[in-house]
Amino acid sequence: MKKISLDNQAASPLEPAVLEAMLPFFTEHYGNPSSGHELGNAPRKALEGARASVAGLINAEPREIIFTASASESNNLAIKGLLAANRSKGNHIISSSVEHFSVLNQLKTLEKEGFAVTLLPVDQYGLVNPVQLEQAITDKTILVSIQAANPEIGTIQPLDDLVKVAESKGVPFHTDAAAAAGWIEIDVKKTGVALLSLAGDQFYGPKGSAALYISQKTRIRPLIEGGIQERGLRAGTENVPALVGLGVAAKLASETMAQRVKAITLLRDQLKERLLENVPHLHLNGHPKQRLPHNLNLSVQFVEGEALLLRMNMAGIYVSSGSSCTSQALKSSHVLAAIGLPPELAQGSLLLSLGRQNNAEEVPYITEQLAAVADLLRRMSPLYHQYLKEVQNNA
Amino acid sequence: MKKISLDNQAASPLEPAVLEAMLPFFTEHYGNPSSGHELGNAPRKALEGARASVAGLINAEPREIIFTASASESNNLAIKGLLAANRSKGNHIISSSVEHFSVLNQLKTLEKEGFAVTLLPVDQYGLVNPVQLEQAITDKTILVSIQAANPEIGTIQPLDDLVKVAESKGVPFHTDAAAAAGWIEIDVKKTGVALLSLAGDQFYGPKGSAALYISQKTRIRPLIEGGIQERGLRAGTENVPALVGLGVAAKLASETMAQRVKAITLLRDQLKERLLENVPHLHLNGHPKQRLPHNLNLSVQFVEGEALLLRMNMAGIYVSSGSSCTSQALKSSHVLAAIGLPPELAQGSLLLSLGRQNNAEEVPYITEQLAAVADLLRRMSPLYHQYLKEVQNNA
Amino acid sequence: MPEYSDKVMDHFSNPRNIGEIGEADGMGEVGNPVCGDMMKFTIKVKDNRIEDVKYLTFGCGAAIAVSSMVSEMAKGKTLEEALKITNKQVAEELDGLPGNKLHCSNLGADALHKAIEDYMEKQGVKGENAS
């Protein structure tokens, strides 16, 4: 059977060049970058090369890049680290209602510790309004943290405008760019963010490879204290192979972003149109234009997401959903709730994320299978039967 | 030229079986363990297999193992996490003066935050005295953190006795077993520790693979908050390949510990004897018997460690030192200071750590080279010339 | 994938007795879209026995398998026997359900009981075992 992954944001196969670059650092160049002898040379050089490549992806200076092991770690280091270094300056944090849990869950903890948190609402497309940000900032505000793009509905925030507002009030801005980095142009110098999180596995790099950009004027405290790796901001022996992989992935992303984005946008739009034509009662979630090029989020009305996911899986197509049953916490997507999607549509949400292994020849099969699965599940759906009755009654 | 690494504690080549087991998780099984479709199955199973193997190494239950990315992270999660969950119970922490920086540096921060910290002294061999521990515990003490073995001088602490003391006073015990795990028998059930840190790269597993044992009755708060990976105690997409490698390394260590320890102890003792016989003015640091089987720490009197290290490097032999010049922070070893070693001997310390690639045939070459290097550097050492004059004057 | 048993996957893949009985003797509904699972059971009763049972289900794999299993378990049983079917038994018949699915998706027996109670009420007979 054909196997088609449309869940590339959850995981995607490495670029072959990435794995190839990593392998020698498991074997010949296994040394510790901190070593004072020859065995430390190749890993240390490779690490600094990777740092320069990551910096290049977002137009930062190499010394502004701190390596971590996940976007979650970067987000925790950014927020907790900045607050720890700026305790005396205020106690108010502004974020948005569509952030990833690695931002939202720390904010809950910080609230218990006495911080005041404002979560800005979003519009029906998932956009934060710069005017609302401006109104929310007080003289106690010490941090604004708003994502660059939403991993679920794909919506890209007006980052430049948002940062400008925060900057005009002198408040440092963190952006969780885990979903965005590698897929949209980011220029930290132009944008003026203080902190930016990114993760290699979102652009064909390895798991366990991530980074935090910390602008030169920004002071933070480490989360993991110990040795003076990463300028003392993140202790622990560096995971050289993973970080080498991150470097190569960042370099490839920088060099080929335009082509990648063009190709995948074309494919995504083709898939979207075919699906909307052939499967009735589909709803597009997120912004129609300002969205990640590889992301498509649809609600399949009248059916539940896990059943959809399992049925698609039986057809060899791997997708994801924002339904309660597919979330490990058994809660339906807070993002879909934040854009005001009715619960029924949230439960039937389908996240399709494309990757380098997808191609146009797959589109007909995907379309045919989703149409069949939606039909099959609808035929056993009480909501669909109710809908049909209402249509009949109105006719 | 021959290349001999005697710096295996800093980094050692993976067991071939470890890398082999990891590779499929970069390619075919690249999925995200949290995925609700087929692509999540193999990585999820592999992760749970690895958890069971790590648990097996220390006689824990799989659910008591939380994966992290470094021993430093495990130590920070253990200490900060336990304190965050037990704030109301007291503010006193006891540790030792020979801990790794990933323990000591957090304690410094915690002191600034209002915690009281007692660092127990050690004797000339690096041993903590259980009686001194008992005397240090007050009704405000909420944590004792003492390493299982010291990575630098190799000394193995009397862990059972130390834990017994803490247990009798109802104080939870964390042990940093990063240097010890895989090399000495550890049974968390028998010992009764609440928390234990270990790292895969210390027993032929990959960098970026580590774990924290958290006994079932112990409550901690996460350091990295977000998704509910690792039971909500460590958010972030799991680094599946690295953790699979950790699992295999743990399994191999469990299964072959007796043979490994026997062989490497033999080799280490042979090296030690040959060096002591052939190089004058060598001093053994650490405990003569209760020490890690692969660790040898010597002070080469009258010469400085970095010069030694560079000269040995020129001979293709890779070693490490506790001298100021070889430390990134430019401070000579706090461990050597804690055992009362005079500064001159600390500056000339040489850490030789053996690994699976070393063998008895290397011993003569190492001996010959160290003898030559020590001689060469002594001939230009003002301390050695002074010593010679004193000998002459006394004759 | 959720750790579903082969039996769950069988019932999910080939659900039995799907549908809605046109002139049902009893109807029972549980759940709502907010929690993610909804089940509507309809039954046909003859001589105090469940002659036919059908359901419509909006929900996850577990919810669909549970509905299917309940319909099989109920068919042919007397009303008293059918009222004794518990959610726990249903899960056991399915060789277990993942822990987190036990609470929210395992509502099939409840829906069946509601359908039976509905029938009984219509008959003017309030069942002794009604929960």
Place this chain on the structure above:
Amino acid sequence: MPEYSDKVMDHFSNPRNIGEIGEADGMGEVGNPVCGDMMKFTIKVKDNRIEDVKYLTFGCGAAIAVSSMVSEMAKGKTLEEALKITNKQVAEELDGLPGNKLHCSNLGADALHKAIEDYMEKQGVKGENAS
């Protein structure tokens, strides 16, 4: 390995002018084992020129290379010229030193100056340029 230049590694590997002049005209010592570096310079002076210079050094690669370089730079210079040699010049002559080595290991010029001052004191001539 520390980021040592080729020149540093050359002087470290083949240090010039090692030793102690038996009947030295001047002697200067800096550093101690606690900080990790110690240098002892001895000089022979003739006609106000450094005719010979030797050193003993306990220290890291940088300290040894610095000592060696200073000895080469000083040899043949007048005392006044030699007193003008700075630690910075020495580092430059070595094509630079790693940042963290600039402070603690780069003491060769100081030791040389001390030896010259020692000579001058012995001569009863306190040098104008002494620091």
